[in-house]
């Protein structure tokens with residue numbers, strides 16, 4: 001078996017392509033603006049075929065030994081290491097991010113596969129011998145069942161990889177619905193996992209939009225939902241899924257701030273603001289979109305960021321450029337609209353990304369890095385998640401004002417502080433109302449063996465992705481209290497059990 005991507009991308013059910021050409025969507029190469037493939041969009045009925053496959057595969061997979069499950073996971077990891085270049089090329093061709101960045105995405109996804117190779121260790125339960133006289137108590141974690149994963153366009157490989165290796169290693173079966181904008185990476189991964197020996201029905205992929213998501217949210221055979229996307233859809237997914245009795249983790253949007261104190265290394269801070277603000281054209285949920293600068297260093301910092309932003313090479317991600325295009329023409333127009341709105345609102349446009357030279361062929365969806373200074377917190381460029389290469393600088397007079405500003409944001413995904421003052425950093429770590437915090441690190445995405453997740457409007461549900469919390473999400477705790485035949489038992493006693 002090998003991985004093949006057809007011109008019309010089909011679903012993947014029971015380790016085989018499944019065709020249901022009810023409706024189709026277009027997939028673009030955002031660097032050229034050309035349509036490169038079409039993708040079938042699943043109806044309710046097609047989604048139900050995938051759910052049925054996962055439901056049928058569950059009992060056998062749940063009972064498959066940890067040794068066997070882990071062996072398949074190791075094979076998958078090996079194949080992914082050997083062929084990561086192929087996957088990165090698919091990501092660049094459909095998302096537009098530059099090849100190095102796509103390879104970085106694959107590497108971060110691989111971390112979770114490696115974590116899942118440790119499943120036997122991580123799924124070990126607890127045991128208390130003689131909790132009461134002659135009574136032992138055991139806690140064990142069992143898979144939840146059919147797990148649905150609904151992912152966004154901005155990390156077409158990494159976000160699915162945050163979830164399905166952990167779900168599958170824990171004994172669940174999966175229906176993955178990737179973004180319909182760049183779905184090929186998910187199909188490629190599912191084909192690779194089949195090549196690694198994953199049995200039929202354990203990982204199924206349906207392409208689609210709201211119709212297939214709604215089916216996953218309401219079908220009684222689906223036990224858990226892992227969603228990643230914008231905040232309004234995350235809220236909808238969380239409320240609908242939980243109302244239908246499912247365990248739900250719904251990761252939403254973000255507006256990440258980077259606070260720069262006067263004692264920070266400003267060269268480092270400027271480099272990091274550019275990397276984190278404009279990497280992947282700002283289409284990262286952990287992108288820095290607001291630099292909060294103390295007044296005393298703001299002029300110098302803005303100047304350093306502007307010089308760097310102007311020097312970035314924009315173009316096709318296969319040509320060694322720094323920054324690629326946006327995902328669609330529609331999204332490019334939306335981001336450009338925010339630049340217009342920032343100017344109208346009175347922010348100072350320091351670097352204008354609406355024009356510039358591009359190293360690409362065709363009519364790709366490009367914008368250049370844009371930098372605004374003196375941004376007000378009532379402006380839409382500050383309040384809204386733009387999800388593009390638009391960096392805002394908000395000036396504050398004090399450290400306290402910076403902390404208050406960040407804590408007032410409705411989002412709480414990531415944040416960073418740049419300083420050489422350990423005491424200030426320690427206070428920031430403690431008081432900031434954000435789930436993932438960097439100290440002189442601009443994109444603090446936790447490593448695979450910690451867990452990823454924001455606070456407030458960036459996550460609905462209480463379990464984060466991968467790491468120890470990922471294993472908790474995909475398993476249910478069961479506690480067994482047991483006593484073996486013991487001639488000294490006390491006979492009938494209607495009182496509540498007490499331990500002695």
Ligand code: NAD
Nearest residue numbers: 151152153178179209210213229230233251252253254285
């Ligand atoms: P999106 O919300 O448009 O789509 C996400 C998923 O939801 C896709 O699979 C899509 O098909 C589906 N969907 C879209 N509209 C729907 C509807 N009306 N009903 C049901 N399902 C629907 O998000 P996107 O544009 O693909 O991705 C970008 C967003 O994802 C940004 O807001 C970004 O911050 C967020 N994101 C968050 C994290 C995180 O960890 N918090 C990580 C990555 C991306």
